Amino acid sequence: MNSLLATLGSKLTERWLNLLVLPGALFLAATSVGTALGHRHWHDVDRLRTGLDDLAAHAALDRTGTAALLVALALLTATAASLCAQFLGGAIERYWLRFGRDPLSRALTARRARRWKERDATLDEAVGHVHRTGTGPDGAVLIPSSALARIQALTEARDRVALREPARPTWYGDRMQAAADRVEAAYGVDLAALWPRLWLTLPEPAVRQIQSAHDSFTAAARLAAWAVAYALLAFWWWPAALVTLGCAAVVRFRARTAVDALAGLIEAAVDVHGRELATRVGLIPPEAPGLLAHDTGDAMSAVFRKAD
Structure with missing residues (x-):
């Protein structure tokens, strides 16, 4: 039990560092540099070095308690920035997939x-x-x-x-919509009604692959949130705009790749396991031959919608 708790603790610490502390600390450092240099002195290393020397020479930093408090404050600030980026990333993810009325x-x-x-x-x-x-x-x-x-x-x-x-x-929303349309055209089933039930019956390898694709899309949306943050920083320090452009290029590639993989895996899950679900809910007998029939898909949609 102790080894299990130690393993879980190390994984949680690693996840906390990778997702919260490191991205936030990097943005906090860029913000500090940008605020100190500004547009006019954007590459003035001597100015930055002088500022750091003045800060290090401050008498309060000689006290261990003060230094520890500043480190804790920096960690909390970095974590708060990362939490804000995660919240914004979730909003961006929903915005990408919106219907848009x-x-x-x-x-x-x-x-x-x-x-x-x-x-x-x-x-x-x-x-x-x-x-x-x-x-x-x-x-x-x-x-x-x-x-x-x-x-x-x-x-x-x-x-x-x-x-x-x-x-x-958006392309992302249309790619997911295309998966739903193709499933309905092939099997006559409403993917929105089918998916929560199908998810409960999928084997572990399929769940892991779908979850991995969704996590990749979430990570791309979170990176888009950081791109927005660096774009705001560019108003005070223009080199941050280069970071924004780089992040935007990576976001576009990763988000498209992740959504395409996610939509394909969802379709594949219906292809492979949709008939099994119809058997489990009693719409077709286990020994029935062939693929999932269109009328069976219609019946599944009616059952899962509960006549709404």
């Missing part, structure tokens, strides 16, 4: 829908103008490799906007 969100959704339709029309036009070069031995249509490469490029350009016609103001 306010005027600004509706305008963003309409703009993304126009871009998607334009690229989809270009893709349809390219497909319509493809010249067939014959058929293969299995009856497949053969087209020139250059035309195939162009169609692939146009498809990727359209999918960068959204996999389906946009219904939400």
Whole structure:
């Protein structure tokens, strides 16, 4: 038991340091440097060194109690800054996945829908103008490799906007919406009603993979919160803007990767375990052959919604 408690304590301490103390301490140090130097002396190392020497020469710092109090205050301030970043990160995560019924969100959704339709029309036009070069031995249509490469490029350009016609103001929300739409189209089941029940039946490896993808998305949103914090610091010390740009680039890549993985894993969970859930709730017998049928999916949705 003592070894278990020691292990848990070390893991909690490591998590506290990595998630709360270190990011907050880094931002606190950047804020101190930026406040001391400002825009005019943004790279004046001598000015910074002089300020640190003056601080170290302060008589109060010679007392052990005062120094310990300052260290504790710095740790508390760093922790508070990290907690604020986590709170803001949660708000950013919800903002990314919002449906968006306010005027600004509706305008963003309409703009993304126009871009998607334009690229989809270009893709349809390219497909319509493809010249067939014959058929293969299995009856497949053969087209020139250059035309195939162009169609692939146009498809990727359209999918960068959204996999389906946009219904939400952000790519992240549309990617999750696409997963729900694809599940409903394939099985006739409402993913929002299905998912809490399916989550309870998933095996541990699947839970870990889905949780890991969600944690990656949460971490990207938290990094976006730090980007906002450094953007505010840039009003006093412009090099912080470089940190903001770097964080923003990393955030975009990590958030897209995480959401794409999360949506794919959710679809895979329904593909692999949806029929098992239907068996558990008594909608189909265990010995029934085949995939999850569309009418069974409709019945699952009706049961899980409880006739709402």
